Amino acid sequence: MTTRRVNLNTESVDNYLKAIFAIGGQEEERVTSNALAERLGVAPASITNMLQKLAASSPPLVEYERHRGVRLSAAGRRRALEVLRHHRLLETFLYEVLEYPLEEVHDEAERLEHFISERFEERIAAKLGHPKFDPHGHCIPEMDGRMPKQVSRPLTDIEQDGKFLVDSVSDQDPLLLKQLKAHGITPGARLQVTSLSQEEFVLRAGNNSRALRLSRTLAGAVRIRSAD
Ligand SMILES: [Zn+2]
Known part of the structure; x- marks a missing residue:
């Protein structure tokens, strides 16, 4: 061979x-x-x-x-989770310690994630108190690669109005993220959806009494869970 x-x-x-x-x-x-x-x-x-x-x-x-x-493969999955852990820890560090705006942490973490050592990763995790979620609301895989399944669904999947909690926001598009932030739509925020159509969602976010109209594109970057 x-x-x-x-x-x-x-x-x-x-x-x-x-x-x-x-x-x-x-x-x-x-x-x-x-x-x-x-x-x-x-x-x-x-x-x-x-x-x-x-x-x-x-x-x-x-x-x-x-x-x-x-x-x-098992080895590929292990590696993917390790890079994901680096990425999400870096995002949390950039956001909480270096005070980067939320919409900027992803691109910076994309650059850094490939290069940090295990020691650096451990130090960041310890400094941050071993966080479970990154600032977008995504689970940070544990050292051994375990990652709990997040029970959430896209806001665009709902069929009825109602009350929801923002579970996470997508880190893929800085512009959408900035708009969501300006509307107060960040992980943990309460949403009250009052009506929905093919084009848009009408809702209130947090304690804001003003109704927002959210396009489907913008709503597509938001994942929710039910507010008990
Ligand atoms: Zn990211």
């Missing part, structure tokens, strides 16, 4: 593993190359190329079959 030496750039490997994890390759589910291409903003041909490399690395980081899509 010949061993293939595969030289892989850690940063792009991490980004692939994280993307597969984010779009559903967390369990037994497989992710299509097209979905991955869309998430990463790269051509499908380069996706195939990279997935073959990840599957051929030792240990394999993914299980990949051209026509069935891809899922993370």
Whole structure:
């Protein structure tokens, strides 16, 4: 048997593993190359190329079959969770200690997450009192890779008006995040949805007595849970 030496750039490997994890390759589910291409903003041909490399690395980081899509191997999942832990701890540190605006922490953490040492990670976690959530409301995986399942759904999934709690907001688009923040829609905020249509949601956020009209795009960046 010949061993293939595969030289892989850690940063792009991490980004692939994280993307597969984010779009559903967390369990037994497989992710299509097209979905991955869309998430990463790269051509499908380069996706195939990279997935073959990840599957051929030792240990394999993914299980990949051209026509069935891809899922993370145990080693790939471990790595994805570790990068996610770095990312979310960094976001929390930037937000709470360095006082970055919420909409800026994601991009900064994207740059730093690949490079911090285990020691640095431990120090940040200790300094922050071992936080369970990042400032977007997302669970921070534990040291051993455990991460509780978050019970939430997209605001755009609701079919009736009612009272809800903001569970988390997407970290993907700084502009949307800034708008949500300006409306008082941040993790933990109470929402009272008074009406909804194809185009928009009318609601009150927190103690604000003024009604807001939220477009579907904006509402799509918000996940909620029921307010008991
Ligand atoms: Zn982020």
